[in-house]
Ligand SMILES: Nc1nc2c(ncn2[C@@H]2O[C@H](COP(=O)(O)OP(=O)(O)OP(=O)(O)O)[C@@H](O)[C@H]2O)c(=O)[nH]1
């Protein structure tokens with residue numbers, strides 16, 4: 662199976678944390694989360710090829726460091742997550758069209774999943790393989806903890822659903838598969854489900870055991886002083902005004 666990791670420009674990442682983290686902290690956090698995700702992806706025996714899809718030079722450097730491919734959005738002639746993922750999957754379909762194994766599924770993985778683990782990837786790949794017995798172009802969606810997002814989506818690059826990342830994408834992707842007559846499943850895996858979008862997600866992450874897979878992320882949050890600041894603010898939350906949570 663292929664894995665595609667679309668990454669937006671790092672300074673633009675994690676806008677929903679702008680009230681709690683500085684620009685440099687959001688960038689550092691995103692970089693650390695991507696390192697955690699790449700660490701798990703490159704170690705997984707079920708992934709035949711891993712491709713970062715990004716125009717950011719930092720993404721290119723990470724791809725080199727982890728010895729994976731990097732495709733640029735410019736080369737794909739696409740902009741915005743849905744177009745970029747669609748174009749990248751078309752390229753995968755093109756590159757795999759002569760593959761006779763009938764096993765050319767691809768997963769689209771988001772960069773903000775520091776608690777992604779090898780066991781969960783194995784479980785997702787296994788469950789997708791079972792659904793592929795019903796139809797080779799089946800769709801599996803590993804959703805977020807609210808059941809609304811598509812944190813990892815697995816599909817057939819040669820027969821992709823219409824991508825609709827954004828709010829409530831899980832239901833949109835499920836319906837898109839159904840409209841194409843493809844079997845689809847929604848899978849809940851607790852690590853994959855914990856994407857980091859808002860401050861509450863960071864608090865939950867900081868409460869996880871230090872031996873979790875989020876090693877780069879937890880180390881970054883400690884070293885940058887973000888963990889201490891959030892914990893201190895949380896401790897004082899009852900006594901301070903909401904503005905005190907913000908950073909300028
Ligand atoms: N290559 C590429 N990746 C993108 C783009 N937009 C989002 N992504 C990636 O897609 C995944 C989900 O991203 P989003 O939810 O849109 O953005 P985010 O940075 O996680 O969060 P917010 O800025 O708070 O919305 C992350 O891995 C992003 O880096 C894009 O335009 N191009």
Ligand SMILES: O=C(O)[C@H](O)COP(=O)(O)O
Pocket residue numbers: 771773805809810811812825826827828829830831856857858
């Ligand atoms: O549809 C989605 O899953 C969102 O666009 C992207 O995910 P996020 O919740 O990680 O930002």
